Amino acid sequence: MYGNDFAPPAAGERTAAVVAEESASFRDVLDSGGRIEPRDEMPEGYRRTLIRQMAQHAHSEIIGMQPEGNWISRAPSLRRKAILMAKVQDEAGHGLYLYAAAETLGVDRADLLDQLHDGRQKYSSIFNYPTLTWADVGAIGWLVDGAAIVNQVPLCRCSYGPYARAMVRVCKEESFHQRQGFDILHTLAQGTPAQKAMAQDAVDRYWWPSLMMFGPADSGADSGGHTAQSMAWGIKRFSNDELRQKFIDMTVPQADALGLTLPDPALTWNEERGHFDHTPVDFTELFEVIAGRGPCNEQRMAHRVGAHRDGAWVRDAAEAYAAKHAPRATAGEGAA
Ligand SMILES: [Fe+2]
Ligand SMILES: [Fe+2]
Numbered sequence: 546m547y548g549n550d551f552a553p554p555a556a557g558e559r560t561a562a563v564v565a566e567e568s569a570s571f572r573d574v575l576d577s578g579g580r581i582e583p584r585d586e587m588p589e590g591y592r593r594t595l596i597r598q599m600a601q602h603a604h605s606e607i608i609g610m611q612p613e614g615n616w617i618s619r620a621p622s623l624r625r626k627a628i629l630m631a632k633v634q635d636e637a638g639h640g641l642y643l644y645a646a647a648e649t650l651g652v653d654r655a656d657l658l659d660q661l662h663d664g665r666q667k668y669s670s671i672f673n674y675p676t677l678t679w680a681d682v683g684a685i686g687w688l689v690d691g692a693a694i695v696n697q698v699p700l701c702r703c704s705y706g707p708y709a710r711a712m713v714r715v716c717k718e719e720s721f722h723q724r725q726g727f728d729i730l731h732t733l734a735q736g737t738p739a740q741k742a743m744a745q746d747a748v749d750r751y752w753w754p755s756l757m758m759f760g761p762a763d764s765g766a767d768s769g770g771h772t773a774q775s776m777a778w779g780i781k782r783f784s785n786d787e788l789r790q791k792f793i794d795m796t797v798p799q800a801d802a803l804g805l806t807l808p809d810p811a812l813t814w815n816e817e818r819g820h821f822d823h824t825p826v827d828f829t830e831l832f833e834v835i836a837g838r839g840p841c842n843e844q845r846m847a848h849r850v851g852a853h854r855d856g857a858w859v860r861d862a863a864e865a866y867a868a869k870h871a872p873r874a875t876a877g878e879g880a881a
Contacts, residue, residue: 547669547693547759548606549772549785566590575779580706583649591778595705596650597666598780599655603643608845610636612676613685628680628725635718642715644873646707662850669759670831673839680733680740680747686726688748688755688796694719695792696759704779706838727799734804741804748800749808757831759789793821 553633566588574581582586610633617633620626644654660666676682697719700712733744763772763784775781783791793812800807811824833839 549757595771599647606640608668642711646711649707680743683729684747684751690722699782760785
């Protein structure tokens with residue numbers, strides 16, 4: 546998903562209590578590396594965990610349209626506008642696949658949206674940051690979509706079939722997003738000193754929030770046993786810290802290629818570990834943003850709720866159309 550920076554699950558979704566619910570056939574499928582499909586037997590905790598994760602993922606996709614949509618009319622050329630529009634449209638598509646995949650677990654997307662709108666469900670905190678300059682669109686593509694890919698590639702092998710299959714296409718599109726972000730920053734970094742400074746400023750502001758997208762360390766009091774349970778169920782394959790390290794290792798050489806600096810003086814290659822060392826992430830800010838006190842939380846939700854309200858006539862028209870055709874089918878059956 547976009548990140549693992551969400552509230553921990555409800556108590557009933559945790560380890561011991563739910564392991565007892567597992568049937569032998571469910572465990573067999575998991576142990577043999579198979580896929581659980583919608584009609585298969587599954588523990589209630591597994592179903593609830595997936596609904597929560599897929600809904601939060603879907604919400605992140607559609608809320609994530611806002612910070613970049615903000616720049617469509619101001620992108621510096623027709624080519625950049627067309628690319629950005631395609632990207633924002635992709636995110637709407639990702640939301641669509643994921644809401645549809647969540648519905649295979651017996652929920653209604655209208656209910657999931659209600660839960661987003663009244664705050665019962667969350668979206669990734671990264672989208673509560675503003676896009677102040679055009680370079681921010683580059684930094685989001687390069688770092689935020691880059692971090693999303695690191696999170697999402699393992700989900701292509703997730704144990705729940707509809708989620709895993711949706712992720713295959715999503716990941717292909719996310720790779721394009723990451724590449725376009727890199728391309729924007731590359732152009733700016735090679736431009737005038739002012740353009741390069743703008744690119745550097747965007748990277749300085751987005752680096753730490755991107756690392757926070759992976760969530761707090763898994764072993765802390767905040768993890769609530771969530772990662773361990775999700776791993777046992779084959780939903781999650783790597784811990785938050787492993788994913789974060791993978792992202793850092795992948796990104797440092799790319800920053801060198803861009804000629805930009807990542808704002809952490811401790812970033813050095815550690816031969817022994819085979820990874821880059823870095824300053825530990827300070828999660829104080831993340832918890833503030835999750836608690837609703839990020840720079841754009843209110844604006845994002847107000848915009849989302851407004852868009853939902855403005856789109857009511859489309860949903861009403863679709864329902865009226867469905868209702869108009871339903872009696873005809875029933876009448877036909879009655880006459881036969
Ligand atoms: Fe996406
Ligand atoms: Fe994306």
